[in-house]
Amino acid sequence: MNVIAVFAIGRPRVACAAIPLAVMLLACSLEVQAQALSGQSIESRLDTLMRVVDEQQRQIHALERQLTSLEMNQRGRGAPGYGAPGDASVAAQPGADGLPIPLQLAQVSPGAPAPGDATGTATGVPVTPSVPGGSDNGTIGQTQKASEPVRTQAEEAVVQREHAPLFDHKLTLDWGLSDTYYDRRQLQLSGFLALDAIFLGNLNLGQTKSHQVMADLDTRYGITERMSIDIDVPYLYRSSNFIVGGAGGAANTLSDATVNSHALGDVNFGVYYQFIKETSDIPDIVGSLRIKAPTGTSPFGIKVQQASDDNTNLVAPNKLPTGTGFWNITAGVSALKTYDPVVLFGSVSYTYNIGRSFADISSVVGQTQPATVKLGNIIQIGGGVALAFSDKDSASVSYTMAFEPQTKVKSPGGTNSGVPGSETTAAVLNFGLNHVVNKHLTINGAVSLGLTPDAPNFVVGVRFPYTF
Incomplete structure (x- = not known):
């Protein structure tokens, strides 16, 4: 026992005695190195120092590459601190394949800082790492999901505008302003045919110029990661200028009248469901169901009267409609595929107009x-392409065509009869430009050009979707 105590007490003494010895050896080593350097010239010393600095820089770069690789691996597996919950006990739960149970990674737009970090990562690695081909690794585990392409902010703006709401956003307020212009000319006959060949009366060329300015607020809410609902409330201001010749009996004299109206438009609401999420091989497919209510001013029963007492040729309505007057249901499906930086999209929809009885349609x-009026059911198809030329800007071009068959009218006790000239085919060419201001606000501009007489001459609009 005494021997053990002596050794136990002696060890600290030996260690303390070794400290001065180590200091002396270190001092001797430094003295030897100093003497070696003192025998070299200044140029040799500089060369030696430069070699040491170069070697240290190579080691630093190698360590940075290893750190970057480690960070990407940790983020791909949902490690704490990289977009996943920071509870190590949750992250460590094994799945059936021996890997951690997959966690939902935070969806962060490229270039945006990670949650809880105002400056992002030190190495500039995106929070959601991408792999070649534009798709992310996804989560790993028993319920591993197919890899989804990582879209830029500009591409996400195209998705929200041309395809469907962004389901990962809870609430979006989308305010828009548009101007639709129509310019219609038609030959007006006032008289009768004599001997089935000679027209007796007045021939006038009538022209109608119309602006329809609409401001609407579309409120969208994401219920789940696959389902979203929205309600769109429009308010319309309409101004139409009616021009006709033959005033005072002179064929070369024109007269005109302007009618203005403003009121609530047809409120519509809908639901979107994402059937298939986009992968590297499969496009994103979303179905939609929308219902429109006849909250606007109906066009039926509006009286057309003489605009001026001294001109019987000029007639105009006493007010302008702001709605269709019918309930309708629209079912559609749209598809979108991202080929960074190109986005392809297309859609098809069918609108069923519910027949309605009116007390007066004259x-x-x-x-x-x-009478009871039944509008024709509408089939609409469209498609286009968008190009994201930066992380925040994109441009798109698309084509849309709608077919509407003839309108049917049924008088009380009578049978359905078609309205001549009510069958329409409207086709437009759309050009869009999107700019992402920040992670909340996007600006979408659009110009549509009518390609058929049934389509408006042009539509100019701008929208400001704000996501909370």
Whole structure:
């Protein structure tokens, strides 16, 4: 026992005695190195120092590469501190394949800082790392998901505008302003045919110029990561200028009248469901169901009257409609595929217009004509391409065509009869430009050009979707 105590007490003494010895050896070593350097010239010393610095820089770069690789591996597996919950006990739960149970990674737009970090990562690695081909690694585990392409902010703006709402966003307020312009000319005949060959009366060329300015607020809310609902409330201001010749009996004299109206438009609401999430091989497919209510001013029963007492040729309605007057249901499906930096999209929809009875559909003053009206059901198809030329800017071009068959009218006790000239085919060419201001606000501009007489001449609009 005494021997052990002596050794136990002696060890610290030996260690303490070794400290001065180590200091002396270190001092001797430094003295030897100093003497070696003192025997070299200044140029040799500089060369030696430069070699040492170069070697240290190579070691630093190698360590940075290893750190970057480690960070990407940790983020791909949802490690704490890289977009996943920081509870190590949750992250360590093994799945059936021996790997951690997959965690939902935070969806962060490229270039944006990681959650809880105002400056992002030190190495500039995105929070959601990407792999060649534009798709991320996804989560790893028993319920591993197919890899989804990582979209830039500009591409996400295209998705929200042309395809469907962004399901990972809870609430979006999308305010828009648009101007639709129509310019229509038609030949007006006032008289009768004599002997089935000679027209007796007045021939006038009528022209109608119309602006329809609409401001609407579309409120969207994501219920789940696959389902979203929205409601769109429009308010319309309409101004139409009616021009006709033959005033005072002179064929070369023109007269005109302007009618203005403003009121609430047709409110519509819908639901979107994402059937298939986009992968490297499969496009994103979303179905939608929308219902439109006849909250706007109906066009039926509006009387057309003489605009001026001294001009019987010029007639105009006493007000302008701001709605269709019908309930309708629209079912559609859209597809979108990202080939960074190109985005392809297309859609098809079918609108069923519900027939409705009106107490008066006549436009003649002093005349009442009740009837049941059934608008033709509309088939619409469209498609286009968008190009993201930066992380925040993109441009798109698309084509849309809608077919509407003839409108049917049924008088009380009568049978359905078609309205001549009510069958329409409207086709437009759309050009869009999107700019992402920040992670909340996007600016979308669009110009549409009518390609058929049934389409508007042009539509100019801008939208400001703000996501919370």
